[in-house]
Amino acid sequence: MNRDSLTVAVVGATGVVGRTMIQVLNERDFPVGELRLLASGRSAGQTVSIDGRTLEIGEAVPSAFDGVDVALFSAGADVSRELAPAAVAHGATVIDNSAAWRMDPSVPLVVSQVNADDLEGHAGIIANPNCSTMQLAPVLMALRDSVGLERVIVDTYQSVSGTGADALAELEGQIRAHVSGEPKQSSVYPHPIAFNALPEIDVFLPNGYTKEEWKIVSENRKILGLPELRISCTAVRIPVFVSHSEAVHVETREPVTPERARRLQNRGASSATKSRPSTRSPLSP
Amino acid sequence: MNRDSLTVAVVGATGVVGRTMIQVLNERDFPVGELRLLASGRSAGQTVSIDGRTLEIGEAVPSAFDGVDVALFSAGADVSRELAPAAVAHGATVIDNSAAWRMDPSVPLVVSQVNADDLEGHAGIIANPNCSTMQLAPVLMALRDSVGLERVIVDTYQSVSGTGADALAELEGQIRAHVSGEPKQSSVYPHPIAFNALPEIDVFLPNGYTKEEWKIVSENRKILGLPELRISCTAVRIPVFVSHSEAVHVETREPVTPERARRLQNRGASSATKSRPSTRSPLSP
Numbered sequence: 001m002n003r004d005s006l007t008v009a010v011v012g013a014t015g016v017v018g019r020t021m022i023q024v025l026n027e028r029d030f031p032v033g034e035l036r037l038l039a040s041g042r043s044a045g046q047t048v049s050i051d052g053r054t055l056e057i058g059e060a061v062p063s064a065f066d067g068v069d070v071a072l073f074s075a076g077a078d079v080s081r082e083l084a085p086a087a088v089a090h091g092a093t094v095i096d097n098s099a100a101w102r103m104d105p106s107v108p109l110v111v112s113q114v115n116a117d118d119l120e121g122h123a124g125i126i127a128n129p130n131c132s133t134m135q136l137a138p139v140l141m142a143l144r145d146s147v148g149l150e151r152v153i154v155d156t157y158q159s160v161s162g163t164g165a166d167a168l169a170e171l172e173g174q175i176r177a178h179v180s181g182e183p184k185q186s187s188v189y190p191h192p193i194a195f196n197a198l199p200e201i202d203v204f205l206p207n208g209y210t211k212e213e214w215k216i217v218s219e220n221r222k223i224l225g226l227p228e229l230r231i232s233c234t235a236v237r238i239p240v241f242v243s244h245s246e247a248v249h250v251e252t253r254e255p256v257t258p259e260r261a262r263r264l265q266n267r268g269a270s271s272a273t274k275s276r277p278s279t280r281s282p283l284s285p
Numbered sequence: 286m287n288r289d290s291l292t293v294a295v296v297g298a299t300g301v302v303g304r305t306m307i308q309v310l311n312e313r314d315f316p317v318g319e320l321r322l323l324a325s326g327r328s329a330g331q332t333v334s335i336d337g338r339t340l341e342i343g344e345a346v347p348s349a350f351d352g353v354d355v356a357l358f359s360a361g362a363d364v365s366r367e368l369a370p371a372a373v374a375h376g377a378t379v380i381d382n383s384a385a386w387r388m389d390p391s392v393p394l395v396v397s398q399v400n401a402d403d404l405e406g407h408a409g410i411i412a413n414p415n416c417s418t419m420q421l422a423p424v425l426m427a428l429r430d431s432v433g434l435e436r437v438i439v440d441t442y443q444s445v446s447g448t449g450a451d452a453l454a455e456l457e458g459q460i461r462a463h464v465s466g467e468p469k470q471s472s473v474y475p476h477p478i479a480f481n482a483l484p485e486i487d488v489f490l491p492n493g494y495t496k497e498e499w500k501i502v503s504e505n506r507k508i509l510g511l512p513e514l515r516i517s518c519t520a521v522r523i524p525v526f527v528s529h530s531e532a533v534h535v536e537t538r539e540p541v542t543p544e545r546a547r548r549l550q551n552r553g554a555s556s557a558t559k560s561r562p563s564t565r566s567p568l569s570p
């Protein structure tokens with residue numbers, strides 16, 4: 001791998017996340033030699049315009065990964081399950097944004113500020129977590145390393161961007177329907193999301209949590225290296241376009257003053273999230 | 286007090302809550318003989334139309350309570366603080382929807398399904414709690430009486446209706462601004478509420494909680510008769526027009542199966558709120 005100039009593939013390049021990946025690669029001056037944009041057969045052949053350049057979308061098939069150094073996958077779990085091993089076989093290191101590989105014991109699940117060490121000895125696929133986990137893990141890490149985590153409760157306020165471009169269009173359409181007095185049309189979500197709160201993100205699992213909630217529970221446990229961590233979650237979709245919020249309640253093992261907790265949090269979270277300053281007393285009355 | 290036909294005053298009759306009170310009195314065939322609608326001097330003289338009848342708004346002054354049996358107050362804490370004792374002196378029983386009297390030890394704070402017994406021996410003023418407390422107390426009561434409450438964490442998803450008519454108009458205006466591509470104007474809230482989540486309801490107190498959050502903590506303790514209850518809260522305003530939601534996490538004193546918790550909840554909450562069925566395992570992994 002020539003680190004001065006990498007061939008980077010983005011799988012799912014036409015999606016909201018894929019397009020943001022490309023934008024961030026540009027913003028950060030990531031040393032991209034060749035940028036290979038890939039998507040399902042349906043989108044292949046389309047073009048996207050990036051910084052004035054027009055790039056064609058190629059079809060995401062195994063041979064498309066020939067010569068690719070890093071493949072960023074964000075085209076859903078099915079595509080990742082099928083294509084990531086093929087990309088690895090063709091020599092790429094896969095960074096997978098889907099849920100396909102996250103809980104595989106042989107795949108590191110990494111938030112760069114928290115557990116970069118887990119990257120050692122990866123076998124070609126590196127997973128990154130669910131969006132709600134990603135922004136929470138650095139905050140929890142700071143407490144884990146200083147005062148210990150006894151129990152964590154997370155309630156989310158998740159934006160529609162997390163579902164994808166179709167959902168953003170659905171919210172926009174419902175807003176316009178509201179203004180023009182038409183009925184709101186829903187197909188992405190089971191109910192209107194405009195001016196509503198939906199405590200049902202993804203399907204319900206037999207344990208009573210939704211799949212989204214269980215991701216937050218199990219992915220945080222894995223990233224933090226605390227498989228027994230007592231953590232619970234209610235995940236709620238709200239009518240916000242972009243940016244997830246979370247209300248997080250933590251019981252620590254050792255006492256911690258609000259001031260110290262805030263200092264630790266700001267340090268841990270500096271590059272990942274912005275916390276509302278909290279000077280709250282502990283739970284006891 | 287002639288229970289066959291009561292003279293009922295509604296103070297704050299032009300507000301969102303006042304108008305809903307009048308509507309509910311009608312819907313429930315409450316035995317209203319005379320309905321006296323009162324408001325501040327600014328609104329006095331206006332008329333409102335109810336079921337085809339046009340009623341004039343009188344000015345909320347002490348003498349307006351002559352002959353009133355029940356006075357429903359919803360015109361803010363300042364009005365209640367000033368006028369409720371005067372209404373009592375004129376012979377009325379005040380049911381106060383503001384925060385003015387809730388935490389006064391001589392005033393019962395009542396949710397009818399939970400602590401109607403506390404009405405005994407009231408001295409003229411009866412307080413009802415904050416909207417977020419009102420819908421939560423019956424659920425907590427059911428657990429308190431069966432398995433005991435060890436700890437409660439509540440995160441709210443509160444609608445704009447709780448702030449009042451100005452806020453509903455502000456949300457509507459911001460939605461229309463979004464559609465027409467104009468900047469969003471905010472004056473009721475410190476930031477746009479449309480397509481946003483505001484974790485700041487009312488002012489911050491020295492203890493780090495907002496006033497709204499502290500109401501939920503202290504009012505639940507009083508209504509449930511558990512002054513030492515370990516309860517914490519994050520209160521968040523979201524862009525929903527009407528109806529508050531809450532994510533509630535309870536640690537019980539005795540073990541309880543999800544099925545039993547659900548049965549107890551549905552019994553306790555039947556007339557107050559509708560819970561999402563939950564079959565979740567307890568927090569321990």
